Amino acid sequence: MAENEAKLVCKSVWKLFGPGAEAALANNRGMSMSDLQSAGLIGAVRDVSLEVSDGEIFVIMGLSGSGKSTLVRCMSRLIEPTAGEILFEGTDLLKASAAEMIEIRRHRMGMVFQHFALLPHLTVLGNVAFPLEVQGIARGERERRAREIVELVGLQGRENYYPRELSGGQQQRVGIARSLAVEPELWFLDEPFSALDPLIRREMQDEFLRLQKLLQKSIVFITHDFDEAIRLADRIAIMKDGAVDQVGTPEDLVIRPATDYVAEFTRDVSRAKVLSVRAIMAPPPKRPPRGGYAGEVPASAKISDIANDLNGADRAFAVTDATGKTVGQLTRDDVIAILMQG
Amino acid sequence: MTDIPTSTDPSLKEEPVPRRFFQRPLVMIWCAALAAAVTFATFAEPYAPWAFKYPRAWRLELYFDGKFIELKNWISKVVDWLISDASFGLFTFTELTRGVSWIMERPYILAKSLLSTGFLEGQGSAAIQILPPLSWIAVIVIIVAMARFARDRKLAALVGACFLYLALFNQWSSAMVTLSSIVIAVPFGVAGGLLIGIAAHRSRIVKMIVSPVLDLMQTVPVFAYLVPILVLFGFGPVSAIIATIIYAMPPMVRITMLALKQVPGEIIDLGNMVGCTRRQMTWRVMVPSAMSSLMIGVNQVIMLSLNMVIIASMIGAGGLGYDVLASLRRLDIGAGIEAGVGIVVLAIALDRLSQAFASREPSEHREERPSALWRRFPYTAVCLAVVLATGILGLFWGWAQAWPAAWSITTGDFWSELVKYININFFDELETFKNALLLNVLIPFKRFLIAIPWPVAMALLGLAGYSLGGWRLGVLCALLCLFVASVGLWSKAMVTVYLCGISVMFACLIGIPVGIAAAERERVWRVVRVVIDTLQTLPSFVYLMPVVMLFRVGDFTAMIAVVAYALAPAVRYTAHGIRQVDPQLLEAGVVSGCTPGQLLRKIKLKLALPEIMLGINQTIMLALSMLVITALVGTRELGQEVYIALTKADIGRGLVAGFCVAFIAIIADRLITAGAQRARARLGLQ
Numbered sequence A: 001m002a003e004n005e006a007k008l009v010c011k012s013v014w015k016l017f018g019p020g021a022e023a024a025l026a027n028n029r030g031m032s033m034s035d036l037q038s039a040g041l042i043g044a045v046r047d048v049s050l051e052v053s054d055g056e057i058f059v060i061m062g063l064s065g066s067g068k069s070t071l072v073r074c075m076s077r078l079i080e081p082t083a084g085e086i087l088f089e090g091t092d093l094l095k096a097s098a099a100e101m102i103e104i105r106r107h108r109m110g111m112v113f114q115h116f117a118l119l120p121h122l123t124v125l126g127n128v129a130f131p132l133e134v135q136g137i138a139r140g141e142r143e144r145r146a147r148e149i150v151e152l153v154g155l156q157g158r159e160n161y162y163p164r165e166l167s168g169g170q171q172q173r174v175g176i177a178r179s180l181a182v183e184p185e186l187w188f189l190d191e192p193f194s195a196l197d198p199l200i201r202r203e204m205q206d207e208f209l210r211l212q213k214l215l216q217k218s219i220v221f222i223t224h225d226f227d228e229a230i231r232l233a234d235r236i237a238i239m240k241d242g243a244v245d246q247v248g249t250p251e252d253l254v255i256r257p258a259t260d261y262v263a264e265f266t267r268d269v270s271r272a273k274v275l276s277v278r279a280i281m282a283p284p285p286k287r288p289p290r291g292g293y294a295g296e297v298p299a300s301a302k303i304s305d306i307a308n309d310l311n312g313a314d315r316a317f318a319v320t321d322a323t324g325k326t327v328g329q330l331t332r333d334d335v336i337a338i339l340m341q342g
Numbered sequence B: 001m002t003d004i005p006t007s008t009d010p011s012l013k014e015e016p017v018p019r020r021f022f023q024r025p026l027v028m029i030w031c032a033a034l035a036a037a038v039t040f041a042t043f044a045e046p047y048a049p050w051a052f053k054y055p056r057a058w059r060l061e062l063y064f065d066g067k068f069i070e071l072k073n074w075i076s077k078v079v080d081w082l083i084s085d086a087s088f089g090l091f092t093f094t095e096l097t098r099g100v101s102w103i104m105e106r107p108y109i110l111a112k113s114l115l116s117t118g119f120l121e122g123q124g125s126a127a128i129q130i131l132p133p134l135s136w137i138a139v140i141v142i143i144v145a146m147a148r149f150a151r152d153r154k155l156a157a158l159v160g161a162c163f164l165y166l167a168l169f170n171q172w173s174s175a176m177v178t179l180s181s182i183v184i185a186v187p188f189g190v191a192g193g194l195l196i197g198i199a200a201h202r203s204r205i206v207k208m209i210v211s212p213v214l215d216l217m218q219t220v221p222v223f224a225y226l227v228p229i230l231v232l233f234g235f236g237p238v239s240a241i242i243a244t245i246i247y248a249m250p251p252m253v254r255i256t257m258l259a260l261k262q263v264p265g266e267i268i269d270l271g272n273m274v275g276c277t278r279r280q281m282t283w284r285v286m287v288p289s290a291m292s293s294l295m296i297g298v299n300q301v302i303m304l305s306l307n308m309v310i311i312a313s314m315i316g317a318g319g320l321g322y323d324v325l326a327s328l329r330r331l332d333i334g335a336g337i338e339a340g341v342g343i344v345v346l347a348i349a350l351d352r353l354s355q356a357f358a359s360r361e362p363s364e365h366r367e368e369r370p371s372a373l374w375r376r377f378p379y380t381a382v383c384l385a386v387v388l389a390t391g392i393l394g395l396f397w398g399w400a401q402a403w404p405a406a407w408s409i410t411t412g413d414f415w416s417e418l419v420k421y422i423n424i425n426f427f428d429e430l431e432t433f434k435n436a437l438l439l440n441v442l443i444p445f446k447r448f449l450i451a452i453p454w455p456v457a458m459a460l461l462g463l464a465g466y467s468l469g470g471w472r473l474g475v476l477c478a479l480l481c482l483f484v485a486s487v488g489l490w491s492k493a494m495v496t497v498y499l500c501g502i503s504v505m506f507a508c509l510i511g512i513p514v515g516i517a518a519a520e521r522e523r524v525w526r527v528v529r530v531v532i533d534t535l536q537t538l539p540s541f542v543y544l545m546p547v548v549m550l551f552r553v554g555d556f557t558a559m560i561a562v563v564a565y566a567l568a569p570a571v572r573y574t575a576h577g578i579r580q581v582d583p584q585l586l587e588a589g590v591v592s593g594c595t596p597g598q599l600l601r602k603i604k605l606k607l608a609l610p611e612i613m614l615g616i617n618q619t620i621m622l623a624l625s626m627l628v629i630t631a632l633v634g635t636r637e638l639g640q641e642v643y644i645a646l647t648k649a650d651i652g653r654g655l656v657a658g659f660c661v662a663f664i665a666i667i668a669d670r671l672i673t674a675g676a677q678r679a680r681a682r683l684g685l686q
């Protein structure tokens, strides 16, 4: 991927907590976990480099304490990284003045929080309009815009409720609406659904995908739930102890885990949902099989989506790419082998 | 320390040889120190007279205008210089104080006109009323409407009853004067506290300045800063309001700092992410999010302002406080108790009302806003209507304006008779009781304390500080002790320590068992809680009156009043400490066959110890603040020193004695807190 396409680029970002972190890091750019421990520092983010491209859902995933929140707070400069560069559309955020940061955050970034962070003294409408209020937009105008967004997230009729009168899912809808009020280009979500019940979480994920289809934002989404990551992500970064172990599409992670840690994560994942046809197809034979193919399946489809079509067919299927050209073949047995793996 | 095995043998290192109590190094040091202290105190007088009477020549002296003078004179000189010569370029110091009092006076006059005197034209007795004050009916309706708005009918009834009481018992006009100063002092106190708290939250430097000042403010007796206020602002209601504000503000500052610190990090991140400027962050994000905690601070300010009512009347506040003080001076118990109860009733009403506002949830959502103004603000509308109606009616019928004297009841005679009756019939018993305690407990204890030479006290306190909290605490204790000696107030300070110590001892002897009983039985706890809640709303002076009536003036009277005033925390913390002991531990105790007595001694009291120590700490703080007030009944200690300074308007003398009280409080507080900390660490409760 060329760098100018990237919305946000992190170049060896470090965040160390503890006294004398800067000096220690300047002395030794490649501090290991044990170096840090002996220096009495906490390595919340260690040498992270990654790129988030325009319009993509980039998921950062890792266990509790792996440094996800710290990383995303570095990206939005809510906390100052100890070292590294954060390029937002090519300009270094860390060099922006306080006033410039305020401008960037007011118009180009949005953030959704794990515990919603709603202001208790404002109504739904007041909360959603709050970012606009801070910008000094007149009441009538900002309430009109807030109403539109409240409708977009499906909360119409509750504009005058106070946060404590809403359920968790509804509260997070308010949080989402508020972060969208300024029409941000870059959208951070820090475990937005972790505090919700599983059923509501699922519903909110669907809602989120619907919104993204509509809005096409560049998204950094934090989660500690691998299933959630797989459902939502275009690409996933897996973090461990502050460092990124691997970045890739869900499929990459499942097929080619870079470390044992990543493999451990992906072990229990339903492969059929992650793997695409392209990943398991056989190369096309020189001649089409006798009696022709049983049918065609797109190379980009997930196994779980086409499994039913293949059921009962005794001949192979042709695998076609986006242009309709046959790029491989797939048999029922290949699919069953994947399904058996869980 | 040399008996610790230094062998490199690992088995020896891992298992330190268990040592007996008397072989622990600290215990040995203490034994040696105490023995040395006793020897020194008994035999050293002929050889080191300076240790028994602090020499004049060694007193703390500071430089002023060419020579060194004693600290208290130095302070007075500096203030004199401020008043007569100091100037900030554009204006002089005197102009500054005048300006401040002018600013405070405007709203006060407005409030007083509204509640008490009416709007006047002209000066003094030649003034004519152009508009009457709010009628008693209007005031009651307003206050009831506020209660109904803040919570419910029950609260409205309570608050209404309190105000009706004031009218019925003929305290209305004084109560309204008091109310008008409270109404002015509270907003200034709240706003000032809020601003200082915010500044301290935002800037480390401000915080470093504010924190020790707060510590000092909470321990310096009020009288001590009445003196400078009196000198700077003169005698009158404005000075009284300023004193009240200074007294009531520190908890607001503390609560603001705490509340802002407790705002969740996510909310702050939110503020940053939507691009708040610093000001927007403070006023649109932090302060509104912390509102419910801040309201607790408002309640505190109100309660402390009411606490100051009587003391403030010493520098010119009128109203209920003045009535109490005047009747105390006349020894007119009936009138005093009536006015005192009036303050209590006012305090209860305002306390409950402000608590209701503090805990009020933001209102439910409303679908439609009614268009008519009076329907949108029904409470305001009713109040305005009543104000107008009674104002007009009052022009024709006097009773609608002012509560008619003929409707009032007085209980003054009853109280006077009651005390007279007790004194006539039980004089001998009371006197015997008092003398027995005085001769057998109080006086020996006082003699003992006064006999301790100051260097010995200093060394022992330093050692105590060292063994409880490390060398810093040790040095702090010793230095504060040295200060008290070096300003020539050692023996008075010892009398303060004696009175405080003996009162705290009695308060604990009563309070801790009551606390234990309350913790064991829910029914007892419910009763006890009401009692101590009430005790804590009573202004300190109220305790003084009945005791003076029964025991006349002197140390004993002071002690009883202090015990009554300082009892509440001992009870509360004990009960709380025992009730919060982990029930699993109790079950473990029961299973291993503890009798209820063993359960109490071996488990509950042990685990509640840190909490009980904090209770004792609070008791000491309250006792010290009450002691200064008991100077009015003729004790001879630091409180008296402050009180004399007040009557002579001698700033230096008052402040120095005030600092001494504060330092005693700080030593006690730091030592006990460190001790509680250690106990907690030892019990693994951290």
Ligand SMILES: Nc1ncnc2c1ncn2[C@@H]1O[C@H](COP(=O)(O)OP(=O)(O)OP(=O)(O)O)[C@@H](O)[C@H]1O
Residues within 6 Å of the ligand: A017, A018, A042, A043, A044, A062, A063, A064, A065, A066, A067, A068, A069, A070, A071, A224
């Ligand atoms: N302000 C701080 N001071 C010191 N250490 C911190 C601070 N903030 C975070 N840490 C440490 O940095 C590490 C990473 O924390 P972080 O909150 O980023 O983890 P996370 O992946 O978001 O975890 P979770 O899923 O629990 O939110 C943790 O070990 C944490 O203890």
Ligand SMILES: [Mg+2]
Residues within 6 Å of the ligand: A068, A069, A070, A191
């Ligand atoms: Mg996190």
